[in-house]
Amino acid sequence: MELTIAGAGTRLGGRWVVDGVDATPPAGALTGLLGPNGAGKTTLLRLVAGLLAPEAGAVLVSDPAAADPAPTLPVHTMPRRVRARHVALLEQSSDAAVPLSVREVVALGRIPYRSLWGADPDAGAVDRALGAASAEHLADRAWSTLSGGERQRVHVARALAQEPSLLLLDEPTNHLDVSAQLALLGFVRDLGVTTVAALHDLNLAAAYCEHVLVLSGGRLAAAGPPADVLTPALVREVYGVDAHVLTHPMTGRPVIAYSPTGTVDV
Numbered sequence: 565m566e567l568t569i570a571g572a573g574t575r576l577g578g579r580w581v582v583d584g585v586d587a588t589p590p591a592g593a594l595t596g597l598l599g600p601n602g603a604g605k606t607t608l609l610r611l612v613a614g615l616l617a618p619e620a621g622a623v624l625v626s627d628p629a630a631a632d633p634a635p636t637l638p639v640h641t642m643p644r645r646v647r648a649r650h651v652a653l654l655e656q657s658s659d660a661a662v663p664l665s666v667r668e669v670v671a672l673g674r675i676p677y678r679s680l681w682g683a684d685p686d687a688g689a690v691d692r693a694l695g696a697a698s699a700e701h702l703a704d705r706a707w708s709t710l711s712g713g714e715r716q717r718v719h720v721a722r723a724l725a726q727e728p729s730l731l732l733l734d735e736p737t738n739h740l741d742v743s744a745q746l747a748l749l750g751f752v753r754d755l756g757v758t759t760v761a762a763l764h765d766l767n768l769a770a771a772y773c774e775h776v777l778v779l780s781g782g783r784l785a786a787a788g789p790p791a792d793v794l795t796p797a798l799v800r801e802v803y804g805v806d807a808h809v810l811t812h813p814m815t816g817r818p819v820i821a822y823s824p825t826g827t828v829d830v
């Protein structure tokens with residue numbers, strides 16, 4: 565799905581927390597949404613998901629009912645059921661103790677596809693999503709008994725079960741061990757679905773994202789391929805941290821080596 569964020573902004577608590585953001589994340593690829601705590605990443609994801617209507621500008625997506633893929637449809641005006649078939653948002657996980665099994669939680673992602681009498685037209689969708697999120701071994705567990713990382717995998721599986729054409733992930737690697745982080749981002753990158761993922765780990769973004777957007781104080785500070793954007797000057801300006809940017813010996817992608825603060829023994 566094509567996505568254009570055109571001067572989008574919104575206020576929360578009387579303050580512009582997303583302010584005049586212009587961006588065109590590449591279709592069918594993984595875009596990293598970066599920026600310090602409070603920069604506006606979650607709010608921008610909610611605007612892109614159509615859960616918030618922008619007070620300024622627009623968030624436009626391809627109209628699923630039209631042959632033309634050009635982004636012309638304001639996402640927040642899509643009927644909810646239609647939007648739920650095309651746009652999935654994985655929010656920062658809540659720890660609600662719902663009395664459901666893992667399989668039932670993932671099946672919630674299939675609600676937009678179910679018929680009036682509750683049948684899912686694709687009986688294999690839940691199992692495929694569990695497999696994609698490396699969570700098939702959890703299928704029959706009670707949700708309330710899972711660890712933080714296990715829950716995160718199930719949240720991801722639920723979003724994938726929606727089979728969206730626009731996938732929005734808010735800190736999807738939260739709680740995951742290193743191996744699960746790499747597996748998840750590798751899987752999402754190879755999905756071929758337009759994906760925007762808020763990430764705190766600049767090295768994961770550099771390794772897996774085709775494009776990155778960097779927010780700072782609600783405004784877009786930089787956008788482009790990670791190798792162009794993730795410079796020592798940018799890391800200093802946005803995060804207030806000194807860093808060296810090295811080149812990964814296998815992939816050629818940037819590796820950010822932060823300079824420790826305080827006294828350093830050498």
Ligand SMILES: Nc1ncnc2c1ncn2[C@@H]1O[C@H](COP(=O)(O)OP(=O)(O)OP(=O)(O)O)[C@@H](O)[C@H]1O
Pocket residue numbers: 576577581599600601602603604605606607608
């Ligand atoms: N309902 C609200 N009312 C007032 N201010 C809000 C509200 N929700 C969020 N904010 C503020 O808006 C700003 C942006 O918040 P947001 O959650 O989008 O940032 P973020 O980049 O996702 O942060 P983090 O990395 O910490 O998750 C923050 O300063 C936050 O305190």
